[in-house]
Amino acid sequence: MPVKLLLQLSWRNLWRHRRRNTILLVAIAIAVSGVLLLNSMLRGMQVNMQETVIDNLTGHVKVLQPGYLDDPSIAHGFEVARDWDLEIDPDAVVGWTSRIRVPAVIMSERETRGVQLIGVDPARESISFLDDIVIDGEALGSPEDRRVLVGAALAEQLQTKVGRRLVLITQGADGRNREAGYRIAGVYRAEVAGLEKAFVFTGAETLKNMLDTLVVTEVSVRLVDDRFEPGILATMVDAFTGLDVLSWRDLEPQAAMIAEFMDTAVFIYFLVIMSALVFGLVNTLVTAVMERVRELGMLRALGMRPRSVVAQVVVESSLVMAVGVAGGVLIAAGVFALVADGIDLTAFDESLQSFGVRPQFTPVMQAGDVILVVVLSLVLGLLASFYPARRAVKLRPLDALRR
Amino acid sequence: MPNPVVTCRDVSRVYEGDGVPVHALRGVDFELEAGEWVSVAGPSGSGKSTLLHVIGGLDQPTEGTVTVDNVEVTALSEAQLSDLRLHKIGFVFQAYNLIPVLSALENVEFIMQLQGVAGGERRQRAIDALDALGLADLADRRPGEMSGGQQQRVAIARAIVTNPVLLLADEPSANLDTATTEELLDVLRRLNRERGVTILTATHDPMVMSYTTRQVNLRDGHVVAP
Numbered sequence: 266m267p268v269k270l271l272l273q274l275s276w277r278n279l280w281r282h283r284r285r286n287t288i289l290l291v292a293i294a295i296a297v298s299g300v301l302l303l304n305s306m307l308r309g310m311q312v313n314m315q316e317t318v319i320d321n322l323t324g325h326v327k328v329l330q331p332g333y334l335d336d337p338s339i340a341h342g343f344e345v346a347r348d349w350d351l352e353i354d355p356d357a358v359v360g361w362t363s364r365i366r367v368p369a370v371i372m373s374e375r376e377t378r379g380v381q382l383i384g385v386d387p388a389r390e391s392i393s394f395l396d397d398i399v400i401d402g403e404a405l406g407s408p409e410d411r412r413v414l415v416g417a418a419l420a421e422q423l424q425t426k427v428g429r430r431l432v433l434i435t436q437g438a439d440g441r442n443r444e445a446g447y448r449i450a451g452v453y454r455a456e457v458a459g460l461e462k463a464f465v466f467t468g469a470e471t472l473k474n475m476l477d478t479l480v481v482t483e484v485s486v487r488l489v490d491d492r493f494e495p496g497i498l499a500t501m502v503d504a505f506t507g508l509d510v511l512s513w514r515d516l517e518p519q520a521a522m523i524a525e526f527m528d529t530a531v532f533i534y535f536l537v538i539m540s541a542l543v544f545g546l547v548n549t550l551v552t553a554v555m556e557r558v559r560e561l562g563m564l565r566a567l568g569m570r571p572r573s574v575v576a577q578v579v580v581e582s583s584l585v586m587a588v589g590v591a592g593g594v595l596i597a598a599g600v601f602a603l604v605a606d607g608i609d610l611t612a613f614d615e616s617l618q619s620f621g622v623r624p625q626f627t628p629v630m631q632a633g634d635v636i637l638v639v640v641l642s643l644v645l646g647l648l649a650s651f652y653p654a655r656r657a658v659k660l661r662p663l664d665a666l667r668r
Numbered sequence: 669m670p671n672p673v674v675t676c677r678d679v680s681r682v683y684e685g686d687g688v689p690v691h692a693l694r695g696v697d698f699e700l701e702a703g704e705w706v707s708v709a710g711p712s713g714s715g716k717s718t719l720l721h722v723i724g725g726l727d728q729p730t731e732g733t734v735t736v737d738n739v740e741v742t743a744l745s746e747a748q749l750s751d752l753r754l755h756k757i758g759f760v761f762q763a764y765n766l767i768p769v770l771s772a773l774e775n776v777e778f779i780m781q782l783q784g785v786a787g788g789e790r791r792q793r794a795i796d797a798l799d800a801l802g803l804a805d806l807a808d809r810r811p812g813e814m815s816g817g818q819q820q821r822v823a824i825a826r827a828i829v830t831n832p833v834l835l836l837a838d839e840p841s842a843n844l845d846t847a848t849t850e851e852l853l854d855v856l857r858r859l860n861r862e863r864g865v866t867i868l869t870a871t872h873d874p875m876v877m878s879y880t881t882r883q884v885n886l887r888d889g890h891v892v893a894p
Binding site: 277560570573662 | 750759768769779
């Protein structure tokens, strides 16, 4: 049967039962747009969570001394030559930095808390959340800066503020406690409040002097995106022989697992929603075909082969599905455009904190997800239409004509 | 002497209805020569339509053989039967059975599209067929916009446009008034006489019988003398 005739008949039959087909098209469009928007939310959560983890001083790739994760002290530090640089494609890397991170006790006049004291080179911290924080007071100026930056939540606990002095106690390279007083340069607010309580920053050289060491405890690399991770990992392994070169997935396995689960969840949500739709679709198609069984019998009586009748029903159903899916993609694109800049979830800030999700939520619509939903919808529509089509040709033309 | 267009040998058709066999045809022997217009006449339930369906490959006889244009219909697969109907037989049904979403012209073109006739030739032949049946002005109308007589004439145009070896018309006048029936029969007579179309008509309408060149009477599935 010529394709042109097949399409012509199918297209006109589509408009024959306008109300029913309109309802069907709307149902498909809503289901598809719903799946796409839900996907964009899940992807947004996934990307948001990953970004938060990577921003959280982890980076995409980190170099650590073996044993540092079990005993995060200066004893597990390593030296990085002052003139060392990461010789990697600059298009793949946002930046890199080395840090000294040690556990410490921080004391104000009134309170004492356990924190992580981190010595940084402020100029290189554009790769972490330090680049986005709001600071009351001043930021650290250089690796030699002898002041500290504390989180707002910690400052509140310590009942201190900008300009006041704090005492920090930690263990030096020789195993003996070191104690030093620092003035508060600034109080920072991070998007995730947990960071404010955990991290206290000072200049890297200042901390090295305090600990009487030349080593750092980590080198962190931020990439443009995940695609470059395997290549960078390999390069870093060569550059840091004898050290652990770890991906953020190794360092934050729970976040990595959730991110992985999102991939599966996208697929599961799609199947659940579309399966429900397919039942409705099959039901409607069966009704539509049974209403026309006499007509289809006539086509066969005139000489149309059974497979052509099947093809006609399948093309008709696929056409409904294709138009519905196209409508769904347009609706989803329209709604997505309205929220693409981000959704303010500060009202749910506390609950989101526990998931490590930022209060400003940005949905993400990936071309791959759209293609997956479109292709799977069309495939499901195709499969769903075979049943009514088979029923249509199961009847002998004569029996169909007698109906 | 040329072979008959249709040959039925000892054709029987038994339907199993609720466990009680219904004998629609009982050992029918029948031949239809080229250029004939034969009416199969008989009361309701005599087996007229069944005979037409068996000859047209829409139904299979329980026993016996049917040959159309030297092809044994009873030995064909479903797909081969479709091809036989497409290329050798034209159907005119009691209920017109036009495709509702196509115009008169497109309905007439439809069979030729299935046959793979090229666009230009197809359109011209369809226009000529409609013109021959006095339907040139209605070419763009869909079935729902035409009267019963007009629809039946479109159905005839569709059936003859491919020059089939046999035109099967099952109660073609059943839904038409007398005047329209007469017009329709004039059309069929013209096709039979001027173009030599072989026609087999199932009917119990005396007016139809009066137009045909020969009459075969069926009663209770048997061919009987008039």
